[in-house]
Amino acid sequence: MAGSKKILALCGGVGGAKLALGLSHILDSDELTIVVNTGDDFDHLGLRICPDIDTVTYTLAGIVNPDTGWGRAEETGSFMASLSMLGGEDWFYLGDKDLALHVERTRRLGAGGSLSQVTTGIARALGVGPRILPMSDDPVATMVETTSGTLAFQHYFVRERCEPPVSGFYFDGIDSARAHPDLLALLADQTLDAVIICPSNPFVSIDPILSLPGVRQALSDCAAPVIAVSPIVGGKAVKGPTAKMMAELGLAPTSVEVLKRYQDIVDGFVLDQRDIDDLEQLKTMVTYVDVTDTLMLTLEHKIALARAILDFSVSCQ
């Protein structure tokens, strides 16, 4: 690939972060912008917590907990134990090291910094090269409609462990939220080489980004190829509630159903080789389809998948 590249990745937490890490190993820092879902963000214990941004930041900084894919490696739990002792809300685990990020972010936001400025400052302090860009500087809150009522995302995801069957989602504040101007500028940039929709949860990781005013249209109008990577592997989600949500929504947990959500905006689709049975149907839905191993168990896998997707994106022109 001659010359400088300009790649935009859209992602949520763990799965998307893995692909972003792979991309960061191939691309120069200034070639990659990672736009991250902020619909999971919430206020907790007086702190502003941004789970997806943090997962991407820790992953790219090389300090993510390798066992969970989120939080920090070699973490300690003194804070949480003491908080429990004080009768505080302890359903959302915050490690001692991780907590420093939330406290520092909350302080910086309180001092007037925008989420994107604060995110950049923290990423820089942790030595992250590529730009991690919140989808918006305005608050958006993913709400999960379940048979037990509507739950804020982290209450559904962490406190209720994704147990209540879901019937739908909405994004509180989305209508008045503005997509980050740099996201819209990148999508309108004629020198952009590709947009990659990472293998993240389509409902609660990618849809908030796509639902920001103007983003779906901008992706549709985008000169660069838009490539989506299926989060489904062998009819299941690698991690998280994607497949469970699809079943509860009356959708088959297949790449076909994932592509349906992106069909109006993507030029290419990447599915896992374990879902090869879907290939023929996918080919009727989108111009370019690539089959590969999307399971990113090792760093080598992540880099290999990132390379395969970048190569594929060139052929989607």
Added chain:
Amino acid sequence: MAGSKKILALCGGVGGAKLALGLSHILDSDELTIVVNTGDDFDHLGLRICPDIDTVTYTLAGIVNPDTGWGRAEETGSFMASLSMLGGEDWFYLGDKDLALHVERTRRLGAGGSLSQVTTGIARALGVGPRILPMSDDPVATMVETTSGTLAFQHYFVRERCEPPVSGFYFDGIDSARAHPDLLALLADQTLDAVIICPSNPFVSIDPILSLPGVRQALSDCAAPVIAVSPIVGGKAVKGPTAKMMAELGLAPTSVEVLKRYQDIVDGFVLDQRDIDDLEQLKTMVTYVDVTDTLMLTLEHKIALARAILDFSVSCQ
């Protein structure tokens, strides 16, 4: 001592907390109220931090760091190390366990709790019996006038390690702050048995309490004996900058100079046996004087001093 007692102690941090602990071992929980200086309180990293309240709380809960007299025993420092890594403000040490208290307090205050309500809730969660009462629910900030300019107390005390020579103090917000109504009620209570001014720094621990509107007068009018315990031992402060401050203010570091600050309100004064040379002069200044060992190196010392003071207070009637 027959019947129930009603004792009010006024104190700052480490030294006062030691005597409060001694008192708590002699008195029933409902017999002792400890009114604590809040002039040291400050906002830091978005958190409300109340150093003196916390020192008293941890001391009475039996979880204070025995080496420092403040902070928690068996503390870990992951948060602080990570905060430094993020380029955050790390001059004020916050251990991981300790941090839980600040986060939980900040959360409860943000939810509308008063400082006294929040302090009671936390103390109860930590198993503290006696009531720990902030001197006021309104913010008061001790400001230290130094040759390097005016510094907020913790900036002087921790960040500048008490190095700049002091020329005076003032308490920002003191004129509009209200002494906690329960403090004023106790001082007016005809069944109160004694008020004990703990061996705390007279300038920055006790004076903020005395400077609250109505408190000095209420102490003066108080039916119960008011006993002050000198923080000077052998012409020095046991801990902290009391003696250094006195020297910089042109005062001799003696019990006599301490008593001068309390002379209008106290009935009795307790000095350390190492300062016996001051005894004759002290006797000309106050009706009752007691000489004892005020150095509280062990729990037994703390209890013995507390008992000596309570016995002395009975003779001050």
